[in-house]
Amino acid sequence: MAGDEDPGLQALIVINGVTELDRWGGFARSPNDLLNPDLPLIPPADGAVSKALHRCGCGDVGCGNVTFTIRRVGELIEWTDARDRDRPIEGLGPFRFDAAQYEAEIRRAHEERHWETRGERVARLVTYACRDELGRRPLSFEWATGSEDHVTVYVREVYRNPRAGETTAYRDGTLGHEPDENWTNHLGYFAIPDLDDDAAVEAIVREMRSVPPARWRRPPDWPYG
Numbered sequence: 001m002a003g004d005e006d007p008g009l010q011a012l013i014v015i016n017g018v019t020e021l022d023r024w025g026g027f028a029r030s031p032n033d034l035l036n037p038d039l040p041l042i043p044p045a046d047g048a049v050s051k052a053l054h055r056c057g058c059g060d061v062g063c064g065n066v067t068f069t070i071r072r073v074g075e076l077i078e079w080t081d082a083r084d085r086d087r088p089i090e091g092l093g094p095f096r097f098d099a100a101q102y103e104a105e106i107r108r109a110h111e112e113r114h115w116e117t118r119g120e121r122v123a124r125l126v127t128y129a130c131r132d133e134l135g136r137r138p139l140s141f142e143w144a145t146g147s148e149d150h151v152t153v154y155v156r157e158v159y160r161n162p163r164a165g166e167t168t169a170y171r172d173g174t175l176g177h178e179p180d181e182n183w184t185n186h187l188g189y190f191a192i193p194d195l196d197d198d199a200a201v202e203a204i205v206r207e208m209r210s211v212p213p214a215r216w217r218r219p220p221d222w223p224y225g
Helices: 020-024 099-111 118-129 197-210
Strands: 048-055 065-073 076-084 095-098 139-146 150-160 167-169 175-177 181-191
Touching (some): 076 099, 095 099, 118 150, 118 197, 150 197, 181 197
Antiparallel strands (some): 048 065, 065 076, 139 150, 150 181, 167 175
């Protein structure tokens, strides 16, 4: 693997007993990127999807990634056209799978999560509960992550920049323009109640929505008060 960053949990893709994508280097994607209620690895019956299945060794998908076009062709699922952003990747794929077996395995991997800690599971379920708020304005849910007994939630509050369009001088002497919008980042640190998972998630989401993010309890190591 390239880079020294901690990749966190990885959804390693094994094809015929081989982690084929590791030949490119980098890290696998995190499980929740590929295994979630949208089932992004299952293509529509009448079309194709392009999906980043591997990421740069720095851990950032935007820095570099392995993207495949995934489509259904008769009784097969094909992964073709391996690319790192706009550059073709030689010697990686194409891969073809029996469609019924492929779909069953994707659904099994999504549903069977014995490897999750309770904190990871509750954070994942909080993320599912807030899916409709991803990218919403002015308050956008971004992610949740779990520890032993807490869930940390990140939201971004976007608002109009009253200086939009004005010229700004940067420290290096270059000039730029003020963006149309500014934003404030909010982290919340929510205790996981001693309840079953569904009730714990409901309680956390209810607290998130009833308390303004500026008043959320911050993680203990949050340096900004």
